[in-house]
Amino acid sequence: xxxxxxxxxTVGVGVIKILxxxxxxxxxxxxxxxxxxxxxGRDQTKDRGVSLDGMTxxxxxxxxxxxxxxxxxxxxxxxxxxxxxxxxxxxxKAGKPVVTANKALIAVHGTELATLAEKxxxxxNYEAAxxxxxxxxxxxxxxxxxxxxxxxxxxxxGTCNYILTEMEETGGDFDAILSDAxxxxxxxxxxxxDVDGVDAAHKLAILxxxxxxxxxxxxxxxxxxxxEVSALDIAFAKEFGYRIRLLGxxxxxxxxxxxxxxxxxxxxxxxxxxxxxVFNAVVAEGDxxxxxxxxxRGAGEGPTASAVVADIVDVxxxxxxxxxxxxxxxxxxxxxxxxxxxxxxxxxxxxxxxLPGVIADISATFRDEEISIESLLQHGRAPEEEVxxxxxxxxxKEDALLRxxxxxxxxxxxxxxxxxxxxxxx
Amino acid sequence: xxxxxxxxxTVGVGVIKILxxxxxxxxxxxxxxxxxxxxxGRDQTKDRGVSLDGMTxxxxxxxxxxxxxxxxxxxxxxxxxxxxxxxxxxxxKAGKPVVTANKALIAVHGTELATLAEKxxxxxNYEAAxxxxxxxxxxxxxxxxxxxxxxxxxxxxGTCNYILTEMEETGGDFDAILSDAxxxxxxxxxxxxDVDGVDAAHKLAILxxxxxxxxxxxxxxxxxxxxEVSALDIAFAKEFGYRIRLLGxxxxxxxxxxxxxxxxxxxxxxxxxxxxxVFNAVVAEGDxxxxxxxxxRGAGEGPTASAVVADIVDVxxxxxxxxxxxxxxxxxxxxxxxxxxxxxxxxxxxxxxxLPGVIADISATFRDEEISIESLLQHGRAPEEEVxxxxxxxxxKEDALLRxxxxxxxxxxxxxxxxxxxxxxx
Numbered sequence: 001x002x003x004x005x006x007x008x009x010t011v012g013v014g015v016i017k018i019l020x021x022x023x024x025x026x027x028x029x030x031x032x033x034x035x036x037x038x039x040x041g042r043d044q045t046k047d048r049g050v051s052l053d054g055m056t057x058x059x060x061x062x063x064x065x066x067x068x069x070x071x072x073x074x075x076x077x078x079x080x081x082x083x084x085x086x087x088x089x090x091x092x093k094a095g096k097p098v099v100t101a102n103k104a105l106i107a108v109h110g111t112e113l114a115t116l117a118e119k120x121x122x123x124x125n126y127e128a129a130x131x132x133x134x135x136x137x138x139x140x141x142x143x144x145x146x147x148x149x150x151x152x153x154x155x156x157x158g159t160c161n162y163i164l165t166e167m168e169e170t171g172g173d174f175d176a177i178l179s180d181a182x183x184x185x186x187x188x189x190x191x192x193x194d195v196d197g198v199d200a201a202h203k204l205a206i207l208x209x210x211x212x213x214x215x216x217x218x219x220x221x222x223x224x225x226x227x228e229v230s231a232l233d234i235a236f237a238k239e240f241g242y243r244i245r246l247l248g249x250x251x252x253x254x255x256x257x258x259x260x261x262x263x264x265x266x267x268x269x270x271x272x273x274x275x276x277x278v279f280n281a282v283v284a285e286g287d288x289x290x291x292x293x294x295x296x297r298g299a300g301e302g303p304t305a306s307a308v309v310a311d312i313v314d315v316x317x318x319x320x321x322x323x324x325x326x327x328x329x330x331x332x333x334x335x336x337x338x339x340x341x342x343x344x345x346x347x348x349x350x351x352x353x354x355l356p357g358v359i360a361d362i363s364a365t366f367r368d369e370e371i372s373i374e375s376l377l378q379h380g381r382a383p384e385e386e387v388x389x390x391x392x393x394x395x396x397k398e399d400a401l402l403r404x405x406x407x408x409x410x411x412x413x414x415x416x417x418x419x420x421x422x423x424x425x426x
Numbered sequence: 427x428x429x430x431x432x433x434x435x436t437v438g439v440g441v442i443k444i445l446x447x448x449x450x451x452x453x454x455x456x457x458x459x460x461x462x463x464x465x466x467g468r469d470q471t472k473d474r475g476v477s478l479d480g481m482t483x484x485x486x487x488x489x490x491x492x493x494x495x496x497x498x499x500x501x502x503x504x505x506x507x508x509x510x511x512x513x514x515x516x517x518x519k520a521g522k523p524v525v526t527a528n529k530a531l532i533a534v535h536g537t538e539l540a541t542l543a544e545k546x547x548x549x550x551n552y553e554a555a556x557x558x559x560x561x562x563x564x565x566x567x568x569x570x571x572x573x574x575x576x577x578x579x580x581x582x583x584g585t586c587n588y589i590l591t592e593m594e595e596t597g598g599d600f601d602a603i604l605s606d607a608x609x610x611x612x613x614x615x616x617x618x619x620d621v622d623g624v625d626a627a628h629k630l631a632i633l634x635x636x637x638x639x640x641x642x643x644x645x646x647x648x649x650x651x652x653x654e655v656s657a658l659d660i661a662f663a664k665e666f667g668y669r670i671r672l673l674g675x676x677x678x679x680x681x682x683x684x685x686x687x688x689x690x691x692x693x694x695x696x697x698x699x700x701x702x703x704v705f706n707a708v709v710a711e712g713d714x715x716x717x718x719x720x721x722x723r724g725a726g727e728g729p730t731a732s733a734v735v736a737d738i739v740d741v742x743x744x745x746x747x748x749x750x751x752x753x754x755x756x757x758x759x760x761x762x763x764x765x766x767x768x769x770x771x772x773x774x775x776x777x778x779x780x781l782p783g784v785i786a787d788i789s790a791t792f793r794d795e796e797i798s799i800e801s802l803l804q805h806g807r808a809p810e811e812e813v814x815x816x817x818x819x820x821x822x823k824e825d826a827l828l829r830x831x832x833x834x835x836x837x838x839x840x841x842x843x844x845x846x847x848x849x850x851x852x
Binding site: 028 | 451553560572700707716718719721722736743747756
């Protein structure tokens with residue numbers, strides 16, 4: 001199998017390293033030799049630590065498709081538009097298999113690409129797009145095929161998980177830990193894609209499609225990042241027996257689908273709470289298999305390249321799955337449930353003046369919205385000073401909680417916007 | 427795809443339930459209808475809660491193979507010999523795909539069956555044989571195909587894990603908890619297959635073969651069950667920051683392979699230590715992907731049937747893997763490392779008379795074998811009474827430790843056989 005690699009950064013180099021160092025093993029595993037015959041990148045002269053000898057260099061990746069020597073395309077350029085998309089479209093139209101690590105592309109144009117793949121009988125694999133080295137796409141498309149999935153959720157962004165874990169361990173605040181993470185290479189110079197939850201949302205949209213047999217619907221993912229999570233929230237979470245994780249959750253619920261990415265309180269004895277640092281983890285719940293958990297490194301040269309190579313081996317061995325597990329024509333749109341209709345328990349932190357009657361006013365507001373308080377903490381400071389009132393609720397519909405918080409925000413003794421974090425029911 | 431189901435107990439019934447309740451979904455997932463056309467069991471009249479209407483009943487399962495209507499065989503009879511084996515051999519010889527949940531059969535006759543499968547171009551799938559509903563065979567054969575695996579280990583027996591978890595939570599002793607587990611249906615009337623580690627060893631032998639590309643070698647698995655684990659050991663483990671789990675571990679080590687099943691002390695902050703009750707978990711470590719963890723239910727109707735159906739769907743969809751991930755002719759025997767050559771840390775519990783000089787004698791014996799003690803605990807009782815001396819060692823070769831323990835056992839003040847539990851380096 002002769003391969004063209006488009007985009008020769010970290011992942012591309014990792015893939016070439018695997019193909020070169022495990023050549024014999026891979027031949028045993030897929031029944032044929034895997035050879036990179038063409039490469040495309042920005043700078044041909046750069047030393048990348050791997051030999052590109054004998055590979056044809058393309059300045060324009062799309063031109064690789066018409067190279068008769070190239071039988072399979074690896075798209076490792078990234079981004080949902082531009083060359084990455086053009087390349088995949090061209091390759092699939094030419095009937096050439098595509099393997100990509102591009103979560104944005106699949107999340108935004110997945111259905112269109114799947115349609116092309118099917119029409120031209122060309123496989124489209126993207127294991128590396130979700131949770132790096134963890135073979136979760138394979139598990140969902142094939143390993144759990146005997147199940148109707150009811151919920152899939154997980155830690156889908158290693159940068160956020162690293163920051164939250166460090167905040168928990170050091171007591172530091174978001175900004176300081178983010179700077180450290182940037183210095184260590186765990187966060188980008190512009191971290192917004194990660195810390196604002198967009199990256200996790202791309203991955204969640206893909207998992208949702210495979211889990212429920214729906215067209216990918218990235219636009220309807222509710223997204224909330226981790227910038228607002230404070231050291232105070234993390235400390236209170238601990239006091240209540242929780243940790244804070246950025247979760248992506250997709251769930252079938254009353255005929256609709258919830259897709260949401262936001263910080264969650266997770267009970268500290270759950271598998272998810274024990275996933276630390278840059279690791280990712282996904283939990284898939286099926287009607288026969290019950291709960292299954294998958295954990296591993298969600299990014300980095302080796303893990304991402306591992307996933308890409310597994311996809312290549314599958315194609316070379318002739319093990320083909322429909323892009324989202326079922327034929328495109330069988331994908332059924334399912335309405336999105338707005339996050340306001342979510343029913344769950346909540347953590348709330350209020351910043352108020354420590355005056356007589358404050359707690360009474362707060363409790364009355366919750367009562368009026370029929371919200372039942374499960375526990376309440378007030379760490380006393382001096383009277384008439386700023387104080388945090390922290391509480392958790394029993395199950396309540398999110399819009400009722402939001403109404404209560406909006407009323408409380410308008411109190412005279414309210415000193416800051418109330419903070420709310422959803423408590424995950426795992 | 428027309429299927430013959432041999433053995434219609436819990437798992438067989440579970441498979442029929444999935445095929446019936448998810449008929450349309452499964453057709454979407456594999457491109458064809460899956461239909462059970464023949465069944466074999468002991469008692470045709472028994473009500474199993476599923477309809478067997480229209481299925482041909484066979485008293486002798488092997489006869490199903492020559493039924494021209496049967497295109498695929500499910501072997502759910504169990505046992506490494508007899509009808510189960512005869513059936514699989516006959517089916518593969520006839521070129522009919524085989525899906526089995528039979529760990530003993532694959533662990534003992536895997537290479538022979540894989541040879542037949544390959545020769546007759548008939549797939550042999552056995553996802554349900556290892557760790558129930560967890561798609562670990564798929565992850566190892568396909569999902570991690572870009573990696574050389576260095577180690578695979580895990581909790582492979584739910585009964586043992588349930589017993590150890592309960593011992594930990596209740597402080598109870600093995601025999602009492604085993605009785606409870608039997609009453610609850612988590613342990614068999616004759617529990618030896620589970621609690622003596624044989625079941626875990628079957629599964630480990632299979633994982634070893636896939637991980638390292640070797641012929642299955644069940645006979646060379648070192649096996650130690652959990653009968654000797656006492657409430658005292660569990661309490662001391664806790665004091666040292668460990669939990670006790672029955673682990674199966676396969677590791678490449680100095681050109682040889684270790685395959686061992688025995689109780690292990692695992693640090694309480696590891697993924698494995700947090701796997702409780704009847705759950706299974708497997709950790710696979712690859713040179714590019716690093717560590718990946720898979721967790722789920724290791725037994726039971728739904729989870730096991732889920733794995734069987736995933737295998738059926740793969741065959742029906744034409745997604746075929748070599749039985750152990752590579753062609754049989756490429757499997758290479760690798761010498762077994764005897765467990766005595768294992769280098770690691772150990773927990774040791776000695777039962778001695780609380781006399782002056784006891785600790786000095788013990789320490790001298792360890793010193794003579796060049797064993798370095800990491801920590802030592804002696805909970806004092808009255809002098810001249812029985813006391814437990816508990817210690818952990820730094821890394822040492824197992825045979826040196828065994829020599830030391832054998833000397834200590836012969837001391838006058840030694841009141842019981844020394845207890846040793848390996849500490850896992852996870």
